[in-house]
Each structure stands twice: as structure tokens, then as C-alpha cells.
Amino acid sequence: MTQYLDFEKPLAEIEGKAEELRALARTSEEMDVADEAAALDKKAAALLVDLYKDLTPWRKCQVARHPERPHCKDYIEALFSDYTPLAGDRNFADDHAVMGGLARFEDRPVMVIGHEKGSDTKSRIERNFGMARPEGYRKAIRLMDMAGRFGLPVITLVDTPGAYPGKGAEERGQSEAIARSTEMCLKIGTPLVSVIIGEGGSGGAVAFATANRVAMLEHSVYSVISPEGCASILWKDAEKMREAAEALRLTAQDLKKLGVIDKIIPEPKGGAHRDRPAAIDGVKAAIADMLAELDGKDAPALVQDRRQKYLSMGAKGLAA
């Protein structure tokens, strides 16, 4: 059973009706509802395509946050073999909001790192809803550094509302940890490719997504601030999140125009959560393509590639 988003209400009604008909048919044998149910299915399928054809930026935020959207853990399990989690920042703790470790991608040894939001109440709490503390960034720094020294490409999967705004996180240097993580992203001499699979929330995302190549799933978002946060500051009204989402240009389509990302990964009809295997396949192809583009570049060229990319970023605005 899919959890419907508010804008999917008409769809929920049609699919609900089709479901009711079928349930009724099961109880009384004389009723033949096949044709009627099929008609409703067809109507629902057409509506789904229609709803997702032109999602507004705010609706994309909702899709990007959908609880059934494939998360980091799902991608790691499906796309990597020999995944060997490596834990801890060697200073304070292991942050469960960040997954990371050695793995093979199409047999090639790599380092994979990503934010994990969790999939049920228990795991969401354990993962702190994908909001990393300094330990998470410091674990990532450690793993990136190791990957650089052993010639392993780094693949990051970004899905976070943002870095955790907590007392301990601040005391242990959330800012410094994020800054150092971004610095490490720029420094390593191996290919670094990143996929924004859900939410790319502010500095917490940049710390992983400062990469040679960045791809985004079609309905994922990447922003300096959440639309709700922006609305409450600039509109003085958190309910103006639709307007804020519009103004912030946080969709994959706008970010591609701005030259902030390199690639958009198409999502299955009705969003990644409606056909998880198809979404995961799309991400796999994108990672393979991005790594292939960087093949043959040596360490200085890879570092230079990242530097140039960020130094020249934004110069052309929406015309990039």
C-alpha cells in the first residue's frame, strides 16, 4: 500500500474505488467487475502520468521526502557487492546517520558513503532521520582520505534534511566537520561522484556532494535551505513554502540549467517509490557513466577538474 501525498488525493480515490470493486467481487461470485475495475485502473494510470508530468517544486520536495522512496541503504544493498561497513570517526562515536564502507561497484573496489534516513520508526530514530552530527562527517572524511590513498573512487549518496541542529553537535564542531569534509572532497586524488537521491539539504549535503560529477534523480531536490525555513524567514510565514520552493530553484531541472549538477536520472512513472528497482537501476547506470567519464584522469587532473568546476560555477546564472 502506497502512502499517498496530498496532491495525489484524486488518484487515491480512483485506486481506492478499484480496490473496493475487487474486494466486493471476491465476496459475491455473480458480480463481474473486471471491466469496470480495469477502466478505473486505466484512469488511475493516466492520472498518475499527468500528476507527475509537471510537478511543482514544492511537490517535488514532497516526493523527495516520501518515506517509501529508496534510501541509501537500499542502493547500497542493490548496487554494491562485498559491502563492508567501516564505523567510527576515531574520536567520539559512530554516527548512524551516515553509512559508509568499502564495496565493489561492478566488481571495481570503491568507497561508498551516504546519508541514511531509516525506513520505520525504530530505524529513523537510530539514523536520526538522516541528519548527521560531526562524527558522521568525520567518519566520511576518514573514509574519503583512505580511498584517496588507496586509489579507490568515492561514490556518495546524498539524502539529508540537513546537518543535525543539536547542542552536542555544535559543541563538537558541526561547522568545522562540514568544512573539513568539503575540503576533503576537493582534495582527494581519486574520482568522486555523487548522486542526490532524495533531499540535498544545505551544508550537510555539500559536505558529500562536492564532487567531480553530480547527478540528481528527477524528483529529488537540492537547496541552501528548506522551503519551510526560507518561507518563515523571507515571508515570515512557514506556510508560504510553495512560493519559497518556487523561488529557490531547487529542482534537478533548474540546477542542471544553473550548471550545479551534471546529470538528471529519470524516475519511473509516479516517482522512485512506485518502482524502486527501476529507480535503483537508473542510479546504477548514472554512476557507471560518471565513473567512465573520469577514467584515465590522474590525481592532479581530478583535483583540478573539481576546482575549476566550482571556481567557474554560477558565472552564467540560468543560462549556464
Next chain:
Amino acid sequence: MNWISNYVRPRINSIFSRREMPENLWQKCEDCGTMLFHRELSENLNVCTNCGHHMAITPRDRFRALFDGGTFAEVKVPEPLTDPLHFRDQKKYPERMKTAQRTTGEKEAMLVASGEIGRTPIVAAAQDFSFMGGSMGMYVGNAIIAAAEEAVKLKRPLVLFSAAGGARMQEGILSLMQMPRTTVAVEMVKEAGLPYVVVLTHPTTGGVTASYAMLGDVHIAEPNALICFAGPRVIEQTIREKLPEGFQRAEYLLDHGMLDRVTPRGKMRDELISIIRMLLGLPPAVRGDLPAPEAGEGDSGTPAGDAPEK
């Protein structure tokens, strides 16, 4: 730009400011409530003469007090596109910019200059909190990159005074991209073997703290400056508990290992000179106010020689 056009002796300057704001002769300290005579306050670098409270100071005033003889050459910053996202909230972004430019008399939220402090050539950049909260957009990113390039070109240390509410929301994702961009700038200075000293002033928050402000060789903060990633209100709303006294203030960060020093504004110049000269392996500087360096042999509009000491 020729450095002579920026040659303003501090004393002359304070006469100008007095003329500009005759009705503003007195200012109330927002901390202790004392009424302070404007000239006295500006001579004390906007630090309350009664309680030591550090009020905001503009980059230009800071530089006049910092550089020998109040002399510095502005480093040109490449202009970014205006309003790259065509951002619109309740006001259009270009309108907000015009208002900020009118009230501050500055083009944007960061000023970059080269000059000498205690006869030690440096490049300095200072963020202007009075300009849209000092927020970091493309211009601030360009300014930091220009500062780093100038430092590398002239082989000088970079001193950066941070002050910002965070990212410039009206530039959306492009403001966020200043985090990696400015980190590249810091890397260039470090790779050239030059010191990068950050002076964190009130307030330094958000993406600014989480990039160039936390990547210095030395971190010095002004007393009681708020320095954080997430602001105290956001944290209180998240964890639903009251935060301890002094939380995220400079002294608190010093206790938690995020800063090297907390130094009052009045002592900052001497301290910067002392630290930088040691990092560069130079002999101790002559203390006290120094006149502007001699003009002449300097190239590219910068005062005096480029090499620290011959």
C-alpha cells in the same frame, strides 16, 4: 584602483563621519545602556568604553584602524551576475540590494584590501554584517577568491574577518555553492605556504562558519561573538530544552576547542602582526601607530614593497 584614492588618514576620516551624522552624536550601548559619545566610540573601534561590548564595525573602518597609517589598496572583485535566479519573495532581490547599497554606501557584503600592518604586507578581507546580514552570495565568494589569488600573487598572508548571518537565500543554490568555492580559495593560499588567519566576529553563522571561517591556520574571535552552524533558536526548537548560558559564544567555543584565541578588538592588530610575523619567520615588529608606507616602488597599486623584509 590607485591606492592614493584610498588614502584617508583616520583622523580626517572621523571628522567626515562626524559631519555626516550630526544628529547621531550619542549612541546607546545595547549591552550596558550607557550613552556613548560618537567620536569616543569610533576612536575605541566601536567597543563600549564602559563595559567593553563589541559593536559592529564596517570593513572600511576596520581597515582604516588595521593598516599602517590607515592606508590600503582595495582589491578589485569580479562582478557576478545580478539576481542570477530572478529571485522574488515579498520584495524583489535587486530592490533589497539597492536598499542595502544605499544604507551602507558599499557595493556588496565584502571588502578586500592589501596593505601593511606593522610593516608586514598582507591581504585582508572583511565581511560587512550591515549589508544584508553579511550574507554569502556569489559576490562574497568572488571576493574571497580574489583575496586568495591576490595573496598568492603577492606572496602575502591572508587575514579574513568573518561576519554573516549565513548564506544569501536570494541566490539559492548558488549561495550554497560558495562553500566549496571559498574552500578552493583557502586551499590555494595554504598550498602556496602562506598563513591564513580567520578573525571571527559577531555573528558568524551557517554556511560561512561551515566553510572558510573554520579552515584557518589560526582562529581568533572577538569577545562574546556568536559563532555557530545552527542558530540557538533552531536548536532550542529541535531539542526542546533551554541552552546553557554563553552557548555558542566565542568563549564557549574556545573552551570546546574550536578557536585558538579570544581577543578584544583593541588588541587584535598587534596580535595579528605578532602571529603573522612569527609564522613568516620575521623579526618582531615595531609597535605602535605607523604612518602609511612610502609610495613609489610598489607595483599594481599596492603600497610599498611586496616582500615582507629584505
